[in-house]
Amino acid sequence: MANEKFSDDINxxxxxxxxxxxxxxxxxxxxxxxxxxxxxxxxxxxxxSLAHTNLLxxxxxDGTRLTTLAERSRVTKQAIGQLVLExxxxxxxxxxxxxxxxxxxxVTFTVAGWQFLQDANQVKHEIxxxxxxxxxxxxxxxxxDLLTKLLEAK
Amino acid sequence: MANEKFSDDINxxxxxxxxxxxxxxxxxxxxxxxxxxxxxxxxxxxxxSLAHTNLLxxxxxDGTRLTTLAERSRVTKQAIGQLVLExxxxxxxxxxxxxxxxxxxxVTFTVAGWQFLQDANQVKHEIxxxxxxxxxxxxxxxxxDLLTKLLEAK
DNA sequence: TGCAATGGTAAACCAGCTTTACTAATTTGT
DNA sequence: ACAAATTAGTAAAGCTGGTTTACCATTGCA
Numbered sequence: 382m383a384n385e386k387f388s389d390d391i392n393x394x395x396x397x398x399x400x401x402x403x404x405x406x407x408x409x410x411x412x413x414x415x416x417x418x419x420x421x422x423x424x425x426x427x428x429x430s431l432a433h434t435n436l437l438x439x440x441x442x443d444g445t446r447l448t449t450l451a452e453r454s455r456v457t458k459q460a461i462g463q464l465v466l467e468x469x470x471x472x473x474x475x476x477x478x479x480x481x482x483x484x485x486x487x488v489t490f491t492v493a494g495w496q497f498l499q500d501a502n503q504v505k506h507e508i509x510x511x512x513x514x515x516x517x518x519x520x521x522x523x524x525x526d527l528l529t530k531l532l533e534a535k
Numbered sequence: 536m537a538n539e540k541f542s543d544d545i546n547x548x549x550x551x552x553x554x555x556x557x558x559x560x561x562x563x564x565x566x567x568x569x570x571x572x573x574x575x576x577x578x579x580x581x582x583x584s585l586a587h588t589n590l591l592x593x594x595x596x597d598g599t600r601l602t603t604l605a606e607r608s609r610v611t612k613q614a615i616g617q618l619v620l621e622x623x624x625x626x627x628x629x630x631x632x633x634x635x636x637x638x639x640x641x642v643t644f645t646v647a648g649w650q651f652l653q654d655a656n657q658v659k660h661e662i663x664x665x666x667x668x669x670x671x672x673x674x675x676x677x678x679x680d681l682l683t684k685l686l687e688a689k
Numbered sequence: 690t691g692c693a694a695t696g697g698t699a700a701a702c703c704a705g706c707t708t709t710a711c712t713a714a715t716t717t718g719t
Numbered sequence: 720a721c722a723a724a725t726t727a728g729t730a731a732a733g734c735t736g737g738t739t740t741a742c743c744a745t746t747g748c749a
Contacts, residue, residue: 401659402666402675403567403585405682407705410564412686413557414735431557432736448696460737462698484696484745505555512556515688520681521556527670527678528559532566534669561736568704586705602727614706616729638714638727 413508420504426497429471434501436464437473437494444489446479473497567662574658580651583625588655590618591627591648598643600633627651 417431439445439453447465451458465488468474473494479485490498513521571585593599593607601619605612619642622628627648633639644652667675 400683401567401585401589402663402679402682403564403571404589405679405686406560406564406567408686409682410557410560411706411735413555413560417557418735430735431555435555435558446696456736457738458697459699459739463737479696482696482746486697505557509556512685515685516681523677524681524685525556525559527674527681528556528563529554531666531669531678532559532562565704565737572704584704600727610705611707612728613708613730617706633727636715636727640728 416508416511417504420507421501424500424504426471426500429467429473429497433464433468433473434498434505436461436468437490437498437501440474440488440490440498442490444477444487447486447488450488468494471497570662570665571658574661575655578654578658580625580654583621583627583651587618587622587627588652588659590615590622591644591652591655594628594642594644594652596644598631598641601640601642604642622648625651 414431417434421429421434435454436450439450445453447461448458450465451461454461465474465476465486469476471493473491475489475491477487477489479487509521516524568585571588575583575588589608590604593604599607601615602612604619605615608615619628619630619640623630625647627645629643629645631641631643633641663675670678
């Protein structure tokens with residue numbers, strides 16, 4: 382069916398076939414995420430993933446409000462709420478009611494959570510080391526800089 | 536609670552706070568995806584997104600087997616099956632049984648599907664033009680090259 | 690005192706897949 | 720020639736990492 386109708390356009394297909402940049406971004410994220418999860422599992426952190434490490438990295442030592450965490454992580458408070466729930470189940474954080482505002486929840490580290498944060502940080506460094514081995518120090522930095530520039534221009 | 540226990544470690548937090556590369560990839564993909572969906576909607580293609588464009592770009596003019604599409608798109612045949620279903624509902628593709636192998640399905644363009652493919656291609660070019668405006672021609676190419684190198688090294 | 694703003698929760702959905710488990714048709718090995 | 724393995728595809732659930740819509744409880748301000 383398509384043959385006769387579209388044969389004039391066949392030369393366009395070469396252009397269509399080129400992998401678009403969005404697809405490269407998707408695969409890159411998944412690559413990083415998969416590497417991270419494997420490493421976290423090996424360090425004994427099951428059931429948690431990259432998203433949780435991001436939350437913990439935004440937690441102050443003396444505890445942080447959920448809404449503040451949401452702003453810092455650049456996601457909705459509902460999303461943070463879900464991550465907090467999972468981290469709480471894993472025993473990595475605790476919640477207390479803010480005495481100065483009883484609507485608010487203060488999220489704090491536990492000892493296990495502090496260990497998770499350090500392990501997550503190590504994982505991050507390991508993966509970036511792997512990337513450095515592929516691209517070299519300068520090009521990894523270039524990649525990060527270009528992505529940052531692209532996202533900040535939005 | 537955390538205050539006394541972890542105060543020695545406070546200097547480590549600076550390192551923890553650095554946005555990891557995986558997060559940059561995630562946001563970059565979402566940025567591309569959002570731009571694409573907005574543009575596709577404006578061209579009259581509702582209910583379809585980036586993933587569908589990727590499938591269509593791998594369709595031969597005379598039709599292609601579902602399994603072949605999956606290999607070219609680098610996803611599972613289940614994933615392709617889902618996309619095919621949605622494209623079929625939208626009237627962009629048709630399916631026929633392969634007469635030489637009755638297990639197999641041949642996926643072909645419709646006229647509307649061909650139009651969608653051309654529109655999707657235009658959208659891709661528009662977004663990359665927007666990125667070019669931010670990074671410049673050379674740096675956009677560098678970004679693409681670095682991502683490709685990273686993914687091929689896997 | 691009343692009502693909007695703020696902190697948080699609940700449930701459904703979106704995007705783009707994968708894993709697990711299966712059926713039907715075809716090919717291979719003996 | 721016929722059973723076993725392989726291949727094409729479907730079905731349903733789950734995963735990663737969120738968002739939107741709708742809501743309740745508390746607080747702040749006029």
